[in-house]
Amino acid sequence: MTGFDGRLLTRGAPGYEEARLGAVWNERKPDRHPDAILLAAGDRDVQAGVRWAAARGLRVSVRSGGHSWIGNGVRDGGLLIDLSTLDEVVIDAPNRRATVRPAVQGTRFNALLAAEGLVFPSGHCPSVGVGGFLLGGGYGWNSRALGPACFSVEGVDAVLADGTLVHATDETHPDLMWAVRGSGPGFFAVVTRFHLRVHPAYEQILRSAYVFPYELRDEVLAWTYDTVPEISDSLEMSAKVAFTPGVEQPTTMITAAAFCTPGEGPEMLEPLEKAPFLRHALRRVERRPSSLDDLYALSDGLTPKGRRYAVDGVWTDAPVQRVLAAGRGVLDGLPNRESFLLWMLWGGQPTRENACWSTQGRLYFSPNAVWHDPADDLLNETWAHEALRDLDPVARGAQFADANPADRPDHGLDAEQAARLEGLRERYDPDRLFRAYLSPEESTTALAVRRRAGKPA
Ligand SMILES: Cc1cc2nc3c(=O)[nH]c(=O)nc-3n(C[C@H](O)[C@H](O)[C@H](O)COP(=O)(O)OP(=O)(O)OC[C@H]3O[C@@H](n4cnc5c(N)ncnc54)[C@H](O)[C@@H]3O)c2cc1C
Numbered sequence: 001m002t003g004f005d006g007r008l009l010t011r012g013a014p015g016y017e018e019a020r021l022g023a024v025w026n027e028r029k030p031d032r033h034p035d036a037i038l039l040a041a042g043d044r045d046v047q048a049g050v051r052w053a054a055a056r057g058l059r060v061s062v063r064s065g066g067h068s069w070i071g072n073g074v075r076d077g078g079l080l081i082d083l084s085t086l087d088e089v090v091i092d093a094p095n096r097r098a099t100v101r102p103a104v105q106g107t108r109f110n111a112l113l114a115a116e117g118l119v120f121p122s123g124h125c126p127s128v129g130v131g132g133f134l135l136g137g138g139y140g141w142n143s144r145a146l147g148p149a150c151f152s153v154e155g156v157d158a159v160l161a162d163g164t165l166v167h168a169t170d171e172t173h174p175d176l177m178w179a180v181r182g183s184g185p186g187f188f189a190v191v192t193r194f195h196l197r198v199h200p201a202y203e204q205i206l207r208s209a210y211v212f213p214y215e216l217r218d219e220v221l222a223w224t225y226d227t228v229p230e231i232s233d234s235l236e237m238s239a240k241v242a243f244t245p246g247v248e249q250p251t252t253m254i255t256a257a258a259f260c261t262p263g264e265g266p267e268m269l270e271p272l273e274k275a276p277f278l279r280h281a282l283r284r285v286e287r288r289p290s291s292l293d294d295l296y297a298l299s300d301g302l303t304p305k306g307r308r309y310a311v312d313g314v315w316t317d318a319p320v321q322r323v324l325a326a327g328r329g330v331l332d333g334l335p336n337r338e339s340f341l342l343w344m345l346w347g348g349q350p351t352r353e354n355a356c357w358s359t360q361g362r363l364y365f366s367p368n369a370v371w372h373d374p375a376d377d378l379l380n381e382t383w384a385h386e387a388l389r390d391l392d393p394v395a396r397g398a399q400f401a402d403a404n405p406a407d408r409p410d411h412g413l414d415a416e417q418a419a420r421l422e423g424l425r426e427r428y429d430p431d432r433l434f435r436a437y438l439s440p441e442e443s444t445t446a447l448a449v450r451r452r453a454g455k456p457a
Contacts, residue, residue, distance in 0.1 A: 006041035023063045024071035028308040031444040034080040043165055043192045051163040053079040054433055061435045062190050064102035065129015069311045069403050072185045072438050091116055098196045102131030110292050118198045121146040125303055126296040134194055136184035137357040142259045144347055145233040146199055150181035150357055155195035161429040170354055175424050182357025183421055186411055186436045188429040206258045207290040208269055211283040214249035218324050219277055221343055225320040225363055228345040232268040234259045241331055242340035250334055310384035312404040313366030314395035326391045330367050335383045338370040356421055358414040359397035377446035406443030
């Protein structure tokens with residue numbers, strides 16, 4: 001039909017609907033329809049697609065791994081550039097560098113790196129694409145020690161709004177690189193390759209997990225929150241309030257992964273093993289030898305494909321009793337047995353001059369609603385987004401730049417970084433060719449539709 005190496009699917013053409021639905025991993029698909037979807041075969045297609053859209057007055061959105069919880073790439077009208085077949089990995093082991101294309105998934109990348117004695121802090125779920133993950137900041141396995149994954153981005157190849165392809169580094173394009181590291185869906189170009197620094201593999205990974213009864217919830221959560229400043233950065237600890245098979249009431253689970261290096265070993269887990277409530281554990285696994293594959297599989301089991309998801313979250317540094325008091329409605333209100341509250345103890349990280357990535361804190365408090373039946377959308381979305389508003393007085397902002405902006409607007413940047421990003425957008429994309437954060441007006445969730453109708457949730 002056109003001069004593309006890949007396929008251009010206009011609305012209504014065979015394959016269009018499959019591509020539209022396939023662009024979103026979440027089973028809750030947006031009711032939005034791009035005018036056309038370009039299944040890009042390479043850089044040349046991305047450049048041609050950007051120019052094709054600009055010449056027709058169409059705006060451009062992008063999809064890499066399709067894991068945006070809200071299906072950010074699928075917009076009404078315009079051109080969706082689908083990068084899902086661009087998944088090449090090139091490793092330069094002696095120099096601890098790798099180049100990855102945007103649809104590369106963490107499991108495959110780490111399997112290839114492992115063969116070279118290397119590792120990368122890719123996302124916890126095995127199938128998250130590096131494209132959206134790296135642009136959004138990227139909290140991966142061992143990011144407490146290795147930093148948000150965007151700090152390991154040294155350069156990108158990117159197609160700009162005029163269709164030119166640039167190789168950008170901190171030396172050649174410092175502003176562009178600053179935006180790459182954390183703007184997420186607010187980025188104003190299409191990345192076709194990420195040039196990454198990769199890291200030495202761990203000596204071993206040890207995993208511990210404990211399940212505690214309902215009555216201990218607040219005590220367990222408070223202890224983890226107050227303890228995280230004292231534990232090693234190489235120990236990734238989180239808690240979940242969730243249902244456990246065979247237990248009637250929601251339980252509280254602590255999981256911890258120790259990423260052991262020559263400098264730090266299994267003793268990292270000792271603070272957890274001395275927790276005052278440990279004898280009450282209903283189930284426990286201690287210092288079990290593990291692997292990234294093992295951790296990916298556990299994460300995948302928590303958020304399997306084929307479910308409907310509404311995910312949101314806030315950062316906080318407030319005293320834990322205030323957090324617990326504010327979070328009571330979310331903590332008490334799990335909408336079903338598959339949903340869970342993630343109490344992720346990142347511990348806080350300094351921001352950097354060369355990254356717009358900014359909003360974060362000691363704790364990420366994140367409701368994950370998981371369900372099957374579309375008739376339950378409103379109930380689950382209300383829990384994930386609306387109930388979370390109770391935490392506003394203790395919150396520092398949102399984490400994932402594409403988790404929620406439609407249903408609880410927040411792009412996950414501090415005010416100063418957000419203002420600078422808009423200034424750069426004006427320079428790099430003055431005609432607003434690229435779509436940025438999804439707005440509440442564009443959201444097609446049951447919650448958004450209800451709000452637009454003026455009804456309370
Ligand atoms: C099950 C699951 C688990 C997750 N776990 C984690 C986790 O552990 N840590 C974490 O940090 N995040 C996690 N996330 C969030 C995830 O990192 C983001 O949703 C991320 O945007 C997904 O990237 P993607 O390429 O797969 O998504 P996509 O939906 O393809 O992309 C999301 C948006 O990012 C932008 N984008 C993507 N690629 C490009 C590109 N090449 N050029 C320009 N813009 C682009 C576009 O605006 C696009 O709409 C998880 C998400 C899911 C669904």
